[in-house]
Amino acid sequence: MDNLLLYLLVISMAVKAQICPKRCICQILSPNLATLCAKKGLLFVPPNIDRHTVELRLGDNFVTSIKRKDFANMTRLVDLTLSRNTISFITPHAFTDLENLRALHLNSNRLTRISNDTFSGMSKLHHLILNNNQLTDIYIGAFNDLLALEELDLSYNNLETIPWEAIQRMTSLHTLSLDHNMIDYIPEGTFSLLQKLNRLDVTSNKLQKLPPDPLFQRAQVLATSGIMSSTSFALSFGGNPLHCNCELLWLRRLSREDDLETCATPAHLTGRYFWSVPEEEFLCEPPLITRYTQELSVLEGQRVTLRCKARGDPEPAIHWISPDGKLVSNSSRVLVYNNGTLDILISTVKDTGAFTCISSNPAGEAHQTVDLLIIKLPHFTNSTNTMQEPDPGSSDISTSTKFGANTTNHTGDTRASHDKRVAVAEVTSSSALIKFNFQRNIPGIRMFQIQYNGTYDDSLVYR
Ligand SMILES: *[C@@H]1O[C@H](CO)[C@@H](O)[C@H](O)[C@H]1NC(C)=O
Ligand SMILES: *[C@@H]1O[C@H](CO)[C@@H](O)[C@H](O)[C@H]1NC(C)=O
Ligand SMILES: *[C@@H]1O[C@H](CO)[C@@H](O)[C@H](O)[C@H]1NC(C)=O
Ligand SMILES: *[C@@H]1O[C@H](CO)[C@@H](O)[C@H](O)[C@H]1NC(C)=O
Ligand SMILES: *[C@@H]1O[C@H](CO)[C@@H](O)[C@H](O)[C@H]1NC(C)=O
Ligand SMILES: *[C@@H]1O[C@H](CO)[C@@H](O)[C@H](O)[C@H]1NC(C)=O
Ligand SMILES: *[C@@H]1O[C@H](CO)[C@@H](O)[C@H](O)[C@H]1NC(C)=O
């Protein structure tokens, strides 16, 4: 009898130890297994969790990091709760084996970033709850595989932006919570494919505007009553510094109950209730070019900076048209900046002509031309060859002080005189020593210009 009791005890202990970690409760709700370890003072994920568990609750513990082995082989897991721990680090691919996971609760932890391989491969995940962390950085590819997501909660973090392109592809999404972050921009078209979206919360961010989207036509901005029909769409956007100009007119025109959103700008609407400002006051201002470069003459090869500044509401975009009528874009020689500055790093004679600055916004357009004259310099060919010649005295480097004057004869002059005023020595593939051997000062010399062919991009370079 004693033997039998002992035997039973051993059996039951063995079974218990095998399937249920210490302090946890394991419920077999045939055929499913739930492992319940909430509020057990755990410092890490117990290693001996039954790999067949379907539900795993680890909330309200003190877990600080998630390791690769923690959830290895848990292919049956459907619901994982890690809420209210102190998790600050998730090892890459820690969730990789969770191929059936539907819900992942990671809210109220200390995560600061989500990298590309944190949620990679989780194509069946429906609910991803990440609110109340300290997220500042979600990598651009971090949500690429989460195509089945129905609910995404990123509220109460420090996010300035999120991977909008991945959001755009989450066509099953019905709830998107982005409130209480620092988001200042939502790209147009983000929601256009999200036919199932019925709740979007962007409350308390730094948005000055929302992108118009057909989806919002169903909007019935979440009012205090909060009751919605299945086809309606709840949009909350209070607590943002709304810029109430013509770009927000579409939003103002949505029929809805009053709420407490206010305008932050323009100055004359500051503090006014969004829904009480009449439509006629949502105004834009066409661009006005306020400052621009007057006509400019520059030596060939020099850097040229053309500036153009405009004001308007919304902030006008500035584009440049080159003398031959083409829109100027970035190249190895030319940079155009958003602030209206056009930088020609190495000018050529072909840049001579009228550049046009075009400033535009939804309210209109303004033009201004800037005349640019590039003064031609004497051009010498095959200077590289000359430098490789044994006698550096035959260098064709000009010592002329008059640029753009009678150019055709300088080569002849220098060649003829053979006075070795300029000598090139120590030539290597990337450097050369250039010496100016003047017996006496030549009056009027203010600068030397060195012209050489760079093999890097095969263009003439001036210094
Ligand atoms: C997962 O399964 C593999 C192979 O079946 C095994 O080698 C490994 O030890 C398992 N890992 C864990 C943490 O159970
Ligand atoms: C993350 O993935 C995106 C594309 O999916 C890629 O462009 C980016 O460079 C990746 N970032 C890192 C740090 O690997
Ligand atoms: C051109 O390049 C500059 C510097 O890399 C960048 O700041 C600017 O935004 C670019 N312009 C365009 C139109 O891409
Ligand atoms: C425009 O931006 C460029 C690059 O950031 C800067 O070098 C330039 O000084 C700016 N120009 C003006 C007029 O602010
Ligand atoms: C360089 O110039 C010399 C004389 O001016 C000429 O004979 C030679 O063919 C030129 N070489 C090249 C590569 O142009
Ligand atoms: C040097 O550059 C000029 C102008 O681009 C070109 O005409 C000449 O053939 C080049 N010479 C060599 C040796 O590459
Ligand atoms: C250039 O030189 C030629 C003859 O050497 C002369 O006839 C002509 O006037 C000069 N041109 C200039 C712009 O000095």
Ligand SMILES: *[C@@H]1O[C@H](CO)[C@@H](O)[C@H](O)[C@H]1NC(C)=O
């Ligand atoms: C260049 O100068 C030489 C002598 O210095 C002179 O003989 C020749 O006529 C000049 N050529 C031109 C085109 O001016």
